[in-house]
Amino acid sequence: MLSLTELLKKSKNTIENGGRQFARDEKVKCPACGKEEYRNTIKENNMVCPFCEHHYKISARTRIRQVFDKDSFHELFDNIESADPLEFKGYKRRIEKARISSGEKEGVVCGTASLNKVKCAVFVMEPGFMMGSMGSALGEKVCRLFEYACENHLPVIGFTASGGARMQEGILSLMQMAKVSGAVKKHSNAGGLYICVLTNPTTGGVTASFAMLGDIIIAEPNAVVGFAGRRVIESTMKKSLPDDFQKSEFVLEHGFIDKIVDRRELSMTLGRILNLHREVI
Template sequence: MTEEYIDTDPFEMCKGCHRRSRRSQWESHYYVCPVCGKYKNVSAGYRFSLIFDNKSFKVINRGITSDDPLNFPGYKEKLRSVKERTHLNETAVAAVGKISGVKTVAVVLDSRFFMGSMSQAAGERITRAIEAADKHKLPLVIFSASGGARMQEGMFSLWQMAKTADAVEEFSRNGGLYISVLTHPTTGGVTASFATLGDITLAEPGALIGFAGPRVIEQTIGKKLPKGFQRAEYLYQHGFVDAIVERSELKKTLTKLLMLHGCKVTGGTPW
């Protein structure tokens, strides 16, 4: 007879300061370390619950799932394992709901699923979400968190850069409002495509944002990078992002931006 392990530890450790705090403190601080202020990665569902009214939203495009287009060794097994662990079937999760009464399409890259890497299915989900926002004349919010392209899918992954960027271009050409929220980390092909094409670009404090990582850049150019290079605060100072927004202030900030851009409050359900 085997015993099922039940985690009864009421504490969680911060990966930044390595101090332990009660889970209730993490929850009340929006999963920001109560000791050092380091941001913890959170799930797509949690992000949706923070921005959508009454935590009410409808997930869309959930039927688009990852496969193994290149028969990459071990990929099917890894996909199966990650799906079981996260209860997701892809990193990109799209939903429609209301932000302070404004019907909005939102997409979150959930970093628990292959570190938010861009797969063929993820690119398709993002593209269809953008197209849905375009079709129904709704604002679009995308939360990016990614290590880049998913190597197990090769060119099928890299193609998503052009596809998502083209969808954003069409959306913008038709007058759509796109707010991009960069979270930790946003790197690789995601940074080089839809993540940095927003009309307004926000970032969470301390987020690493860039194409190649700082260690790769230092090794390539043979020079030491400035302190804080590629962090949200450095990029804000140099005009790469428009604002750094605390997680606790995100819904309020999104509401202000939507209202400033003339988005209308609607009645009824958001879908």
């Protein structure tokens, strides 16, 4: 018999797999401009507000559906899940809650998928799972994906969304930064292409490791991309920071990313980049 949590997880994924369709279409208010629009209309617009182009937070699986060829996604390493190595107070419960609310088992979804029929290794971080924070399981999954891509000569396309390292795993979560960076390096040394797409928010340990290591780094508009948290900096420096601080546009201006791409053009742009590398992948 399915437990209640299992049932909740299952139902969430069933909706996801079938392509989220809202039986009762209702209006939602854009958190950026405040204008209301029907959910399905926003959905048809790739979850971008038609008025102000605010990019809604989307799940990993919605992302995969938006970007890659229909039904081409094949999931890998979904048997790897977080443990509680430090027996950190409240951690197990938090994981369980995150599983129910996100419908995912861990903060990243990995696998292979094709884009314009070019096969890629893909990782997509799930912002709904403890803010995409990186613990041992997440590090291991991304690491294995790069190793898989290396063995199979595949390009890697990754989407980051993370609040940083998962503090409930202490030093082990910090070490994932080194571990994944090493795997990215191996893939790169073997000539592999790695395109990283930074989505809102990409911060902390993920920024200070694989998010900043792409051969080509793209960001969604208006996404927060930074290392130290804005509020931490404000309280340390005792001053308030401008609105655009640590936004993609700011990071582009300072030379740390290649491009800002609107979500509605993301699949096309990624496809074009892949095609331009056709002689080497």
